[in-house]
Amino acid sequence: MSSTIDELTATSLLRFATAGSVDDGKSTLVGRLLHDSKSVLADQLEAVEHASRRRGQAAPDLALLTDGLRAEREQGITIDVAYRYFATARRRFILADTPGHVQYTRNMVTGASTAELAVVLVDARNGVVEQTRRHAAVAALLRVPHVVLAVNKMDLVDYAEPVFAAIAAEFTAYADSLGVTDVVAVPISALAGDNVVEPSANMDWYGGPTLLEHLETVPVGSDPSSEPARFPVQYVIRPQSAEHPDYRGYAGQLASGVLRKGDTVTVLPAGRTTTVAGIDVLGTETDIAWAPQSITVRLAEDIDVSRGDLIAAGPVPEPVKDVEATVCHLHERPLKAGDKVLLKHTTRTVRALVKEIGYRVDIDTLQPSPAGELNVNEIGRVVLRTAEPLALDAYADNRRTGSFLLIDPADGATLTAGMAGEAFGGALAAPAGEPEEEDWV
Numbered sequence: 226m227s228s229t230i231d232e233l234t235a236t237s238l239l240r241f242a243t244a245g246s247v248d249d250g251k252s253t254l255v256g257r258l259l260h261d262s263k264s265v266l267a268d269q270l271e272a273v274e275h276a277s278r279r280r281g282q283a284a285p286d287l288a289l290l291t292d293g294l295r296a297e298r299e300q301g302i303t304i305d306v307a308y309r310y311f312a313t314a315r316r317r318f319i320l321a322d323t324p325g326h327v328q329y330t331r332n333m334v335t336g337a338s339t340a341e342l343a344v345v346l347v348d349a350r351n352g353v354v355e356q357t358r359r360h361a362a363v364a365a366l367l368r369v370p371h372v373v374l375a376v377n378k379m380d381l382v383d384y385a386e387p388v389f390a391a392i393a394a395e396f397t398a399y400a401d402s403l404g405v406t407d408v409v410a411v412p413i414s415a416l417a418g419d420n421v422v423e424p425s426a427n428m429d430w431y432g433g434p435t436l437l438e439h440l441e442t443v444p445v446g447s448d449p450s451s452e453p454a455r456f457p458v459q460y461v462i463r464p465q466s467a468e469h470p471d472y473r474g475y476a477g478q479l480a481s482g483v484l485r486k487g488d489t490v491t492v493l494p495a496g497r498t499t500t501v502a503g504i505d506v507l508g509t510e511t512d513i514a515w516a517p518q519s520i521t522v523r524l525a526e527d528i529d530v531s532r533g534d535l536i537a538a539g540p541v542p543e544p545v546k547d548v549e550a551t552v553c554h555l556h557e558r559p560l561k562a563g564d565k566v567l568l569k570h571t572t573r574t575v576r577a578l579v580k581e582i583g584y585r586v587d588i589d590t591l592q593p594s595p596a597g598e599l600n601v602n603e604i605g606r607v608v609l610r611t612a613e614p615l616a617l618d619a620y621a622d623n624r625r626t627g628s629f630l631l632i633d634p635a636d637g638a639t640l641t642a643g644m645a646g647e648a649f650g651g652a653l654a655a656p657a658g659e660p661e662e663e664d665w666v
């Protein structure tokens with residue numbers, strides 16, 4: 226069965242995000258990836274060639290492939306996170322293309338929250354700059370498992386190995402201090418196509434994979450059997466037909482792990498334990514299901530289960546009403562102690578009070594400092610009190626069931642993205658003079 230799991234789970238799909246400062250060459254890189262991996266349709270390419278000729282450029286400007294919005298191009302900035310889908314013979318890709326201007330943190334959090342790999346782009350002429358460190362910090366905070374440092378514009382530094390080596394060493398050391406251990410550095414020229422899809426003849430000193438080779442081969446989709454099963458109930462199915470008067474099934478997407486018929490499970494937050502009586506995938510009964518399949522589960526006992534409950538196996542989280550989390554604030558309206566919000570965790574939405582803004586983190590220095598409120602793009606530590614108990618995992622253990630959103634009850638706006646538990650692998654201490662974490666709640 227394990228080979229089937231390998232074949233059918235997310236191993237064939239890589240979700241990744243790009244991040245870089247303005248003009249580092251993200252659009253050109255993504256265009257180059259799509260073009261050289263033959264993911265671009267002929268008519269798209271024709272349109273780009275036509276547009277480039279009109280502007281008097283001899284070669285097609287591949288950045289045009291990715292900059293869908295003309296207005297944005299005219300302003301010279303990229304507006305929002307764009308998702309692009311492409312595939313090679315070896316793997317399918319979903320790319321969250323995150324822009325590099327001032328809204329970087331918000332966009333990168335949005336784009337990288339589901340990513341398994343982040344490509345951090347730097348301009349070889351500038352090396353590691355402030356924004357590079359910020360991108361690395363956000364990747365660390367979101368626990369993106371793999372980071373690629375793409376050192377772009379190598380053509381402008383004469384393809385010189387020492388330039389690349391120094392940047393790679395500086396970045397790797399910084400990433401390491403954040404707890405990001407899987408960093409692969411690739412010297413590229415997005416414009417000329419060196420080491421993006423094809424190996425570069427200009428950099429024969431580089432023995433590593435091209436960017437695409439790495440994207441195609443990096444291990445993804447952590448083995449579901451290594452994680453405890455987490456199944457947030459999306460719908461309760463009760464057909465109440467004469468044929469099946471007692472049928473009660475729970476439908477949703479398995480967030481993590483493997484669920485088998487006969488497994489002992491706990492329904493949270495109530496805490497009732499029962500066994501899995503049956504599993505249906507696409508209307509067909511099966512003995513086993515794994516994340517991220519969409520399934521319907523039947524339980525042995527007729528217990529009260531509703532939308533928003535978590536059916537969990539293995540070590541299950543203790544439901545809590547006091548939530549301490551690291552958050553990134555996404556909205557122009559600041560988040561303050563005393564705010565009444567809605568907290569959306571998987572399929573469950575509950576009322577919550579912002580009890581305390583613990584501190585904000587300076588993303589450049591990673592130093593925490595006391596804060597009364599969190600402004601847009603700021604990262605900080607908050608304490609929340611929910612109206613009903615939540616079955617939250619630590620984000621470090623489970624990115625799906627350890628994360629949540631805060632929503633403005635007045636207009637439904639998404640305010641804040643939250644990650645339960647410790648930040649930066651616990652390396653981040655409370656600011657000096659602040660109460661110890663235990664004293665907060």
Ligand SMILES: Nc1nc2c(ncn2[C@@H]2O[C@H](COP(=O)(O)OP(=O)(O)OP(=O)(O)O)[C@@H](O)[C@H]2O)c(=O)[nH]1
Binds near residue numbers: 252303377415
């Ligand atoms: N010489 C050289 N120029 C490059 C390379 N990659 C990109 N450029 C140029 O750098 C400029 C910026 O590239 P873009 O791809 O638009 O940069 P971006 O990072 O997407 O910029 P924003 O969309 O504004 O965030 C353009 O003039 C590109 O042609 C490269 O490898 N070598």
